[in-house]
Amino acid sequence: MSTVQRALAVGLGAALLQVLMVIAFAWPAADIAPRDLPLAVAGPQAGAVAGTLAAADPNAFEIITVTDAAAARTAITNREVYGAIVTGDGPPRMLVASGASPAVAQQLTRIGQQLSGVPVARAEDVVPADTDDPRGIAFGVMVLPLVMAGIAAGVLLTVVIPTVGGAVLGLVTFGVVGGLLSMTIVQGWLSVLPGPYPVLAAVAGLVSFAVAGSVAGLAAVFGRVGLGVAALTMLLIGNPLSAATSAPELLPQPWGAIGQLLPPGAAASLLRSVAFFDGAAAAAPLTVLAGWAVAALALFGIAALRGARTEVAAPAEDPLPVG
Incomplete structure (x- = not known):
């Protein structure tokens, strides 16, 4: 193989490697969405909330029903779920764990706001991320x-x-x-x-x-x-x-x-x-x-x-x- 042929082969191989790297790094980041994300629901309206979430996207969440807010917090701290929706005593409340994933916590916070009907409603962060790195x-x-x-x-x-x-x-x-x-x-x-x-x-x-x-x-x-x-x-x-x-x-x-x-x-x-x-x-x-x-x-x-x-x-x- 001549020098010109080797140079062309190396350049082509490097270009293909670059394409693979762009796909490998950009594709997962461009297609971020919940897929069977473990989420707990608790309280008297747990069934209704689960039905609402399933109707919006049946593949987004893996719903786990727990008895109350205390059980929901335990499930979060045990890393069984990423968050929880607690019903009863007013609008649904969202519990999140930014320590598990700030990106998931942000998405769950938006869902909690939609369910509560209050755009500025804040979720309770049960396991927060480090204060020096809140967004992870x-x-x-x-x-x-x-x-x-x-x-x-x-x-x-x-x-x-x-x-x-x-x-x-x-x-x-x-x-x-x-x-x-x-x-x-x-x-x-x-x-x-x-x-x-x-x-x-x-x-x-x-x-x-x-x-x-x-x-x-x-x-x-x-x-x-x-x-x-x-x-x-x-x-x-x-x-x-x-x-x-x-x-x-x-x-x-x-x-x-x-x-x-x-x-x-x-x-x-x-x-x-x-x-x-x-x-x-x-x-x-x-x-x-x-x-x-x-x-x-x-x-x-x-x-x-x-x-x-x-x-x-x-x-x-x-x-x-x-x-």
């Missing part, structure tokens, strides 16, 4: 650096460290130190994320380990192909489908659910659970991240075994004559 902008942006740094670390470990043991040591070091330092900045300096620092640092470290380990592990087994597939999966699929700035139920399905099976989406959900909900509903995203971390170690194990078998299978040199 910093939280949404925070997930991307964790993913990008993990990809970069995975690439560097692949290129610089020639041995599997050294790569694993570097991976563990990156996870521990990266988690501690990132949460020091996010929580200590920027003060945009509440919650226990050691737990948040452990979550950030697990995210870093899972992302970097997946990239380096696939590269160790499959070479450059594995490196490219892992990096593009985390960047083009995992990050835009993470729902860090919205919620999985606001994204087109099944992509919202798929995003929660990748490290970026699981990271966003786990950080929210730890920071705002005392660990409620943390089991699922923690399992996802732990699964990716274990898979990364398994890939390194495969690479190590394959290297050992190669050494065993290599023909031994003829011994030098003694005399």
